[in-house]
Amino acid sequence: MSILEYAWLIPVLPLLAFVIVGFLGGKMKDNGAIVAVIGVGGAMVLALWTAFEVLTTGVVYKPESMEWVVLSSDYSMEMGVYIDSVAAMMLIVVSFIAFLVVVYSTAYMHDQGKRQRRYFTEICLFVGVMLGLVLANNFLQMFIFWELVGLCSYLLIGFWFERPAAARAAKKAFLVTRVGDVMLMIGLFLLFTEFHSLNYELIWGNLTTADQTTLAFAGFFLFGGAIGKSAQFPLHDWLPDAMEGPTTVSALIHAATMVNAGVYLTARAFPIIATSADVSLFVAAIGGITAFIAATMALCAPKIKGVLAYSTVSQLGYMILALGTGAFLWNQGHHEAGSLAFGAGLFHLMNHAFFKGQLFLGAGSVIHYVGTEELSKMGGLGKYMKVTSITMLISCISIAGIPFFSGFWSKDEILAMTFEATDVNLWFLLLWIMGVATAFMTAFYMFRMWFMAFKGEPGEGTKHVIEHGGHHHEAPIAMLLPLVILAALAFGSWLSLFIGDGFYSVINVEGEFHALSIIERLEEVFSSPLTWVSIAMAGGGIALAYYTFNKRRISAENVVSKGFPKAMRQLLLDRYKFPVAYDKIGYVGVYGFSLLLDKFDRYVIDGIVNGISKFLIKAGGVVRKSQTGFVQNYTTLLLLGVSLIIVLLYVVGALR
């Protein structure tokens, strides 16, 4: 019929590239880079086309799914494809950014030699499974890809596995998200017992008749999975460590794949979460808290990628806040507002993907040039890296929330919806205040980063590069082009609000949306005092950063040299002691308990098992000896066998 029938090929192409590069990449001249570009590029073309088809026709593509395992007549698991507008949007974001990252990688990873094969193999797998996750039509299939996404992130974060820090970070990412995965599994079990299937539509369609308590718990546990994957408080701490991987991997994890999976899951679970006001509020609260505390940690992060990592956590918090608020409003009967908040969350996901992808790739370009990640050693790079500095500036403005850049539109909508929910529940006022404070901090830390890297006196690293005459040129075209394209989108993705009936007419809950023309929207947005509050916050943050880190009117060193600010700074650098807490829980709690179990296992269980196995192997020896190889002995055995059967027959006969 149409391109949609080939939608299943979208994840298959990168997976095919994964197999080809994995097996043959070592023999190729470019270590499989071109295959990866073609595989992911093909997926992107197909994905964009598919998404276009779904978004323009407005028809949900859901072919009949294959029965996978039928446990009994009414318990079944299936495999299938489901592409609605949300999935279509995800397809665009994931495939497009992944493609740019892969193109960028061909230049960025060039100095890795033979290792590129492993890199491109894993990247292709990563992209393929993420696209598979988006296309799933049921939670089980999603979960399988979900776990594979986790595996890939583990492999890629630990790409330089010989560095202890990278190996540790990979392990941490894997273990911490695992906590969320277990919760997700519990959620899936609950849903499966309630609905006897994990099909999205079947579950969404039967929510009203299902047991509401079970649903509330299921929603809670499903969201638990998102807490892990999308690095939400209190499982957020793995993401900053994940910076140990190559920068391109960070770009992929932060913008296109891993962390978005959690938000996507929350969007899929939205109808379930919305059945319970408490769970919705919980989701919103987690989002708000995450946004706030991650932003504080970004304030004084010393490394360029560190700032970006905290910023991601914080922005993800916004998205979760939006979804939670939406679910809450929906639950309270404010369907239109709830739908708008839901749309705003996903709108922010899209915008964030573009500007954060750009920022990471830009940071990669900076690190590539200057050879260090320490912001304090940069400075003055703007002169030498025109394209990088300008494109990153666009992204910084966008994430800070300055009007007419994409970040403004989604963030403002999220804050507006949160404020609207205060009418129903006063807790949202607190969340709104946190959100606004976060907006201020976001503007501040992003521009702190930008000024420290590109303006002011050249730092050690910059000087070093210039003096040694290194490369005065910027990065190669394969790296610059993705930067420019993403910067254009970081500015312009808000235009999607005004294509056709606009973004919210497509991305919403069950067709609930408030159609607005361009003028009406502009009027609504800019007539609201809330908008001006958030603009003021963004402007204030930028101004503060400008005076502190560019004009140096305010000395950052003096501010944090003593007293409370110093202690506060140390606390932030220690990430509120979260890593220590993880370790404590891990070492003392879990490890202690497992030591206990180990003792039990070693002495009690192993004793029994070893006894049995010793006996079995002895018995095996005896049986084996009976195999003499002599036909005479075998016929004796035959006679015994016949007698045995006869005896058995008579015993059974006599018993009956």
Place this chain on the structure above:
Amino acid sequence: MDYSAIYPELILALFAIAIPAIGMVVKNSKYLAAISLTGIGLSMLAVFLFFYNGTGPIEFDTGLLVLDNFSALFMMIFLCVAFVVVLASGKFIENEKHVPEYYCLVLLATVGMLLVASAQDLFVLYLGIEITSMSSYALVAFRKKDLRGSEAATKYFIFGGFSSAFTLFGISLIYGLTGVTSFTEVGAAVAGLTDMKEMLWVALVMVIVGFGFKVAMVPFHSWAPDVYDGAPTTITAMLAAGSKKMGLVAMFKFFLIALLAIKADWEIVVAVLAILTMTVGNLAALNQTSIKRMLAYSSIAQAGYILIAIAVGTEFALTGGIFHIMTHAFMKGGAFIIVATLATVAIGDRIVEYKGLAKRSAILAFAMTIMLFSLAGIPPLAGFDSKVVLFSSAIYGATDGSEWMIWLAIAGIINSAISLYYYARVVKYMYVDELEEGEKSEKLKLPTSMLAAIIICVVAVIGIGVWPEPFIEFCKDAAAAFF
């Protein structure tokens, strides 16, 4: 007379007869293998067309041969086994004498299996078994200068003779008692039998012993390890994956149709023998040093699992039995062909020689791991799915008056756990144990045709394992057609 019911057999038989003649001109083993593969492929096509047309059962002659879902499914399994075996043989026997005869005999053995699959009559069944047996005796003795092979063939022949004698004796007693030879008529007659019950019991003993030999049921299994060990490895694959399964099909027909009326008399006997078979098979496999012998014992154990289907005797159980035969054909056939492939590059069949295989040939080590784990029943591989169906049928079968059936499932599960030891041991050799200085460590160059055969098995095992639903449906249809 509807000849379309026996097209698969006819095509194969024609090729079998033609190959020695072609062999006068074409000497190359690979070309002959290709011709045999064509025959097998055409035969498969005939079976496929039956499925495709969906015409329902086709009878060749009433009560003689039938092509229905049951027989067609087994034909497909046997043909797949033959296909894989021939594919691997092209290279494996290229330097031997009497190559054309080899392919001729393999095809003839397969014809016998197909006949057994579609037999509706005691004597047709017997004929099919004999065709297969005679061909396989010669095939086991194929390397006549090889002492072990000759010894194996002699033993196989002696015990094959025993088996035939017992079976024939049992069949003739049944014929004497009932006066009919078609399974359904025998079934009806046995149900109506009032006196001479004792003679029926004698027949029962004879049939159990006769088929017990064929499927290597304990305590009639003792020939199997020696024969599997001594035969050319591709033939071992055929014996384990094909002709032993033929014996099980024959048992299905005998016990679940002809002797169903007196099930109460034999079900416990079969159950006890099933448990004995799987336990002895697994225990004996634990300490083996030769991988072929280990796999031979593992085959015995697997036959024990399949016997559960007969002891339980429901449609569900038969579905499980058929499904396990299907998966076992691929995993055991695949495992033996891997052993055969390694033999072509001078890696013998002692398990220690598999040390460090992962470094020398990643593909073979991986394929072997898949096969062994599937045999052990680890998800998501085919062996897991079929064991689940089979064992759960015993649990569902355990209703009023047959609570003991649950023990079949328990025994099966405990045995699976035991078996993991010897399967995993091979994997440990391949992956964990490092090669020491001075041991051969160069990469292996493997023949493509054999690799292709292995890859077919790997794909089948993983494919069925990950998506079992359509295959279970096939087995269900087959079981439904059977009853």
